[in-house]
Amino acid sequence: MSSKKTYHHRINAQNIDFRKKISLVSLVNLVLGAAGNNADENGFGVLDLMSKNHSWVLSRLVLDMNHIPVENEDIDIETWLEKSSQAFSLRNFRFLNAQNQVIGYGASTWAIINLDTRRPISLDAIETLKRNIYDEMTPIGEPQRLPDVEGEVLNTFRVKYSDIDVNNHANSLHYVRWISDCFSIDFYANRTIRRFEINYMKELTYGDEGEVYVEMKNHGDYYFQIVTREKGIACRARLLFDKND
Numbered sequence: 001m002s003s004k005k006t007y008h009h010r011i012n013a014q015n016i017d018f019r020k021k022i023s024l025v026s027l028v029n030l031v032l033g034a035a036g037n038n039a040d041e042n043g044f045g046v047l048d049l050m051s052k053n054h055s056w057v058l059s060r061l062v063l064d065m066n067h068i069p070v071e072n073e074d075i076d077i078e079t080w081l082e083k084s085s086q087a088f089s090l091r092n093f094r095f096l097n098a099q100n101q102v103i104g105y106g107a108s109t110w111a112i113i114n115l116d117t118r119r120p121i122s123l124d125a126i127e128t129l130k131r132n133i134y135d136e137m138t139p140i141g142e143p144q145r146l147p148d149v150e151g152e153v154l155n156t157f158r159v160k161y162s163d164i165d166v167n168n169h170a171n172s173l174h175y176v177r178w179i180s181d182c183f184s185i186d187f188y189a190n191r192t193i194r195r196f197e198i199n200y201m202k203e204l205t206y207g208d209e210g211e212v213y214v215e216m217k218n219h220g221d222y223y224f225q226i227v228t229r230e231k232g233i234a235c236r237a238r239l240l241f242d243k244n245d
Helices: 024-041 046-050 172-180 185-189
Strands: 004-010 054-065 074-084 089-096 102-114 152-158 191-200 209-218 221-228 232-243
Touching: 004 024, 024 046, 024 054, 024 074, 024 089, 024 102, 024 172, 024 191, 046 054, 152 172, 172 191, 172 209, 172 221, 172 232, 185 191
Parallel strands: none
Antiparallel strands: 004 074, 054 102, 054 191, 074 089, 089 102, 152 209, 191 232, 209 221, 221 232
């Protein structure tokens, strides 16, 4: 076991989109898988927490990529806990290609909730967390709070059975999918994602209906807000694109 661990992946057909590049949903899924595996291996994974009726919830995530992996490309995802406060832990990621060159970084903040009350619990009570801190920053720093959005509705959704995870709420990947689906194939054909940020603010549960508002604040820089009638603002996000040559 190691507080800092590297996980290898080959990008295959199930990970890619029509451009043969890894999709944003698949990239986030690999990141969350690395986080989950490292937590499991060090004694504070989901199964360990669920034995106490607790579970991890993702609060914020940022990914900053200077290269988007393509089909059949080998990548490594290195991950570690940089620090842990009473309320949140900060987990970092480093992405490397087959030549061991850095192609991106990620950072995420997490809380632990009681599954009955849905309220956060103190991370100070999780002894295994404290023993697995690896004090190393990344160049991108911590995920930041995203601003309010005033834009137009480009997607709508209703939370269904297949969206619900073991925490009995919409899995974090579905928020990414609802955001990604705001744009057309033609839009993606000419652009590459440079940076993705997301703030999770409210749990969405079965039957919730929402709208995704989008505002372009600068050229190629889009901000999102997921809003439901019953729960208000559930999520904010940002996608920064580079124009393809």
